[in-house]
Amino acid sequence: MGIVHGEEMVLNIGPQHPSTHGVLRLHVRTDGEIISHIEPVIGYLHRCFEKHCENLSYEQVIPFTDRCDYIASMNNNFGYVVAMEELLGIQVPERVEYIRVIMAELNRIASHLVALGTYGLDVGAFTPFLYMFRDRERILDLFELTCGARLLYNYMWVGGLSHDLPVGFVEATYRFLDDFEPNLNEYHELLMYNKIFIERTADVGILPPDVAISYGVTGPNLRGSGVSWDLRKDEPYSIYDRLDFEIPVGTGQMGTVGDCWDRYWVRAQEMAESVKILRQALKDLPAEGDVHEALPRKVRPPKGSIYKRTESPRGDLAYYIISDGKPVPFRLKMRSPAFTALSVLSEIASGWMISDVIAILGSLDIVLGEIDR
C-alpha cells in the first residue's frame, strides 16, 4: 500500500512566535506533524547596517556593530577594531589587549548562557533558563560597572578602549568565576544530562561535517559536527596565542556526531574553557597602561582593503572594509556566522517533526540582529 500522504498544510512559524529567537519567519510545509519542506524568510530586522556605514566615520561604525549581534556586542566591537587596527597599522598597549580578551570571553559566556537557557525553553524546560539568566545578569553587571551599558557597549575603540577597568573589577570577576564554575555543573545535571533532554536532542538534526563545511557553517555549530576549527587557535588574533585553552569538538556521545546534543555540549564546554581563559588573562593583566594611549587622533586609513575574521560566540565574524582614503569607508561588509548557520536549516530540518524543527533551530543559536543587519 505504501505510505499514505494526506494533504499538505502550509504553516508560518513566526515572525511573531516564541521560539524563532527574534523576528524570523519559517515557511513550513507539513504533512501532519512531519515537515516536508522548510524555508527561512528573513529581513524583518533589516536596518541597512552596511549602507549606513558608508556614511559614517570609522569610529561611528562601532555603535552600529553593537546592534548587529546584540547578545555578544563586545565580540562584534572586537572584530571591527581588530580589523581597523590592522588596516591602520596600530599597535595597542598590552593592557588593552588583555582587557579586550577578558571582555570578549565574559561576553562569550553570557552569550552561551542565553543560547543554552533559551534552548531549554525551546524543549520545554523553564527553570534552567532562569538559572542561566541569573549568572548572565552578573556578567552584565560587570559590563555596567566598566562602561555603563548593559547590552550595547561601544566599549572597544579603534586603538584602545572607551574606559579603563574600574576599581574592584578584577576581584568582582574572580568572585563571579568562583561562583559560576560550580553552577555550571548544576545546570548540566539539570538539563544536559536529563534523560528527556537527551531523548529530544540526541540523533536529532544531524549536521554532517561535510555539509557544515560546504554551507560555511562556523563556530560551535561546526565544532559540534566534529571539526576542530576555532580562529582563536587556528588564526590567532590579539593575545589568544599566549593563552592555554582547549577546543571542544562534538564526539557523538549521546547519538551521532553533529546532532543537537553535540552542539549544546560544545557550547557548555566552551563556557568552561572561557573561564579558563579568563583566569589566565586576569592573572597576567598588566597593572599599568593607558587605554587611551594608542587612540589615533583621526581614524583615516590609507587606500586599501582588509578582510579580518575573529571568533565570535556564533562563529567566524568577519569584516571586509574597503577604504578609498576618505574619512568614511567606501564599503563595509560583515560576514555573519548566524546567517550561514540559518542557511543550513532547510538542509538538516526537513523530514523532522515540528517540535524537532524548534529544537534544531534553537541549537543553531541564531541572532536575527546579525542575520538581517
Next chain:
Amino acid sequence: MTVDGLIRWLSGLSGTGEQAWMLLLAALITGIPLFLVLATNAIVAVYVERKVSAFMQDRVGPMGQGAGLHAGKWGLLQTVADALKLLLKEDIIPSAADKKLFIAAPFIIFLAPFLAFSAVPFNQTLEMVDLNIGIFYILAMGSFGVIGLILAGWASDNKWSLYGAMRSAAQIVSYEIPAGLSIISVIMLTGTLSMQGIIEAQTGTRWGFLPNWMVFNNPFSLLAFVVYFISSVAEVNRTPFDIPEAESELVAGFHTEYSGMRWALFFLSEYANMLIVTAVAAIVFLGGWTSPIPGWFSTAGWGLFWFLFKVGFLILVMMWFRWTFPRLRVDQLMNVCWKVLLPLAMLNIFGVGLWALVVG
C-alpha cells in the same frame, strides 16, 4: 451530606414524599459549593504554582509592595487581580471561527471535571453522591473533556489550535488506557467500584504500623500507583507531557484564539482536572480520608484534612515535575504510553491477581 440525604430531609420536612423539585433543590445546594470549591481551587493553585515555581527558580514570585493597588501581602491577591482582569477583558471571537462551537467548547471542557467531582468523597460523609460505580463514573467524565478540546481546536479555525487539539486528543485518549488499567488492578483487590467502598477497604493497618493503603498492599499495586500517576500527569497535559499546549512550539495550542473569561475557563478546568486526577490517586491508592497513623486523627474533620493534604501533596509533585523537566516529543509521548506504561499496567493486573490468589 449527600443528595440522597438532602432529599430525604426535605421530604421529611414537607411530608409529601419525594418530588422532582427536591432533587433540583438538593442538587443546587450541593452543586454551588462544589463549583465554588473548583473556582477557589484554581485561584489558590495558580498562586501556589507561581510561588512554587518562583522558589524553585531563585525568585520571589508575586509580592506586595505596600499600600495602594498592589497584590497584597506576599502577593496573595495576585490571582484575584488576574481573575478580575480576565473578567473585564473584551470577549473576542475570531470572525473565521465557528461561533457556536467556539462558545460551547470552554463550557464542555469545564463541565467534565465538575461532573466528575460530584462523586468524589471529601471525608467520611461529605460527598454529593456515593455512586456504586463511582470510580468508573469519574473516569468516564474525565475523558468527556476531550470533546471540548477538539471542538475548541477545530472551531478556532487556527492551524496552531488544530495541531494542539489533535495532539491532545491522541494523548488523552491514549493515556486513559494505562490509567484505567492500573485502577482495575486495585478494584480487583477491593471488589467494589464505589468510592467510599474503596476507601473503607483501605482502613486498618498493614504489618502492624503502616496504614492499609493500596500503595503498601503489594509490589504490584505500588507499581500501579506509579503508572497511574504518570498517566494522570499526561492526562492533564502538564510538563513533561504538555505537548498540546507546548508554548515554544504551538504558541498556546488549542486555546490560542481564546481570551478573557473564555480562556479563564480553560485555565480553571486545567486546575480542576489536576484536582480530579490527584483526588482519584489519593482515594484509590493513598486511602482517601484515612489517617496515615492508623487509629489516630480519624474523625470526620481530620478526614477532610487528610484528603486535602494528600491531594495537595500530589499536586505539588506535579508542579515539581513541571518546573524541572523538559518536554517530550509527540511520538516519544506515544512510545511511553503504548510501549512502557500499557505493558506495565497489564503486568500489574496479572501480578495483583496472582498476589490475591497466592498471598492474600
